Amino acid sequence: MKKNNPTKHPMNESTQEFLKELTLILGQRYVITDEIDQASYLTDWRKKYTGLALAVVLPKSTQQVSDIVKICQKYQISMVPQGGNTSMVGGAVPNQSGQQILISLKLMNRIIELDQANQTMTVEGGCILQVAQEMAQSKGFLFPLSLGSEGSCTLGGNLATNAGGTNVLRYGNAREQCLGLEVVNAQGQVINSLRSLRKDNTGYDLRHLFIGSEGTLGIITQAIFKLFPLPKTQWTALVSLDSIPKAIELLRICQQMGSGLLSGFEMMTRESLSLIELHFKQFKNPMAGDPNLIVLIELSDQESEAHARQIFENILEHALESNTITDAIVAENLTQVNHFWQMRDHITLAQAMEGGNIKHDITLPLSSMTHFITQTDAMLKKEFPGLRVINFGHLGDGNLHYNMSPPIGADFSEFVNNYESRISEIVYAQVDKYKGSISAEHGIGQSKAGVLKAHRGEQAYETMLSIKKALDPHNLMNPDRVVLVG
Ligand SMILES: Cc1cc2nc3c(=O)[nH]c(=O)nc-3n(C[C@H](O)[C@H](O)[C@H](O)COP(=O)(O)OP(=O)(O)OC[C@H]3O[C@@H](n4cnc5c(N)ncnc54)[C@H](O)[C@@H]3O)c2cc1C
Structure with a gap:
């Protein structure tokens, strides 16, 4: 556990000049140097990492982000971008040197445009995911990215971590949902790739370089996301199973019989369910017989309720008859649908309440x-x-x-x-x-930076280091995260 109580060092003249320049650009109020006011930015969601910052700065525009980065380059001060601070890998809090600044995107939270004809939404990097979902829904669209942290995490953070969540099966992760980006690079220049095109084969796709780079190559200030038609109907069920092989068999059944409608397939073990019950009494396991596993299945359909219902019933019938599942409860109304999903989402919270855990x-x-x-x-x-x-x-x-x-x-x-x-x-x-990956969706951050090389392989790691050194030669963008320079 790296939790600690770091202490600040006195400021020298150059640091004072640096802060003065930031204040000239942003205004006193948006350059937070008071330790108490900084506190909520400096500890991560898991309460595992606490850092120090020369200042927490709150830009309100891309121009201000660009100015901040240029000032940091001038004084060789390193920067940690932060969105909603929900990182699971300690990526968004500064180190303990007290010599970094934290750039919070939280005031850059606007939805700039919802283009109905193009089915896209343009947002600022600090826009909260749930706000984008709600805006899309109010106009009859689906913004499919969905995570347990959606009430706090930001779209810039989602792209920086290439977030996954519960809809990846159908709509892909954040990377697949993004069409264009505006990024302030490590030199403070604005790279404008804010294009809302489905096809764009014009050289290296810089968008994909910045997505998933966890703030180590640049700061995402705006992005364009794809929107999708809002499903007309959704069918959700909890099913109980005996074993993992049965769950994998059920997935195959859902994919084969589901006509491409499967939008959620979430597994919860008995131990996970017990933990939720312990900390959240409202989420009692509804399945009879204390099963080893529960899977939440969801089908979403643009056609008709009858169409989806028929497919859903066929799947469940087949799964029961083939003894793949032992029981099923179909949500009867939206309240029950939400209850099932909340139950799933509360596992992470229950684990935090249990006193933390070792995450993989x-x-x-x-x-x-x-x-x-x-x-x-x-x-x-x-x-x-x-x-x-x-x-x-x-x-x-x-x-x-x-x-x-x-x-x-x-x-x-x-x-x-x-x-x-x-x-x-x-x-x-x-x-x-078993040829898997040590990070599916949370990223590398500081938690896994030390082990990345061993698991990605020498050549892949060296290539990543070359990219980092080329784009951020002074190692000022979120240093010591993802790849370790020097
Ligand atoms: C309860 C809970 C459930 C979660 N469920 C999921 C899940 O299902 N799937 C999943 O993928 N993740 C999940 N997460 C992890 C987390 O929410 C995601 O990683 C999310 O994408 C982080 O967004 P954020 O705005 O909070 O970013 P932060 O935590 O603030 O930052 C994350 C990283 O991105 C960088 N960054 C932030 N904003 C920018 C920007 N504008 N430009 C450049 N770099 C930036 C930071 O420096 C940091 O390295 C969950 C977290 C919690 C607490």
């Missing part, structure tokens, strides 16, 4: 999932008796949140300090063995 946001080929889970569970439980494996996730994408809670009664901080690296070593070695 991994992907695996579905064909290896069962072997991975069976072997890794056994290895971990043998070496760490009593360890609680809280495994849940976007199974439809092969994405597991394969998290560990300490044995009941163990001191969380002590357990993490002593065993986190060994536990992760076991998990990641297994991920490599």
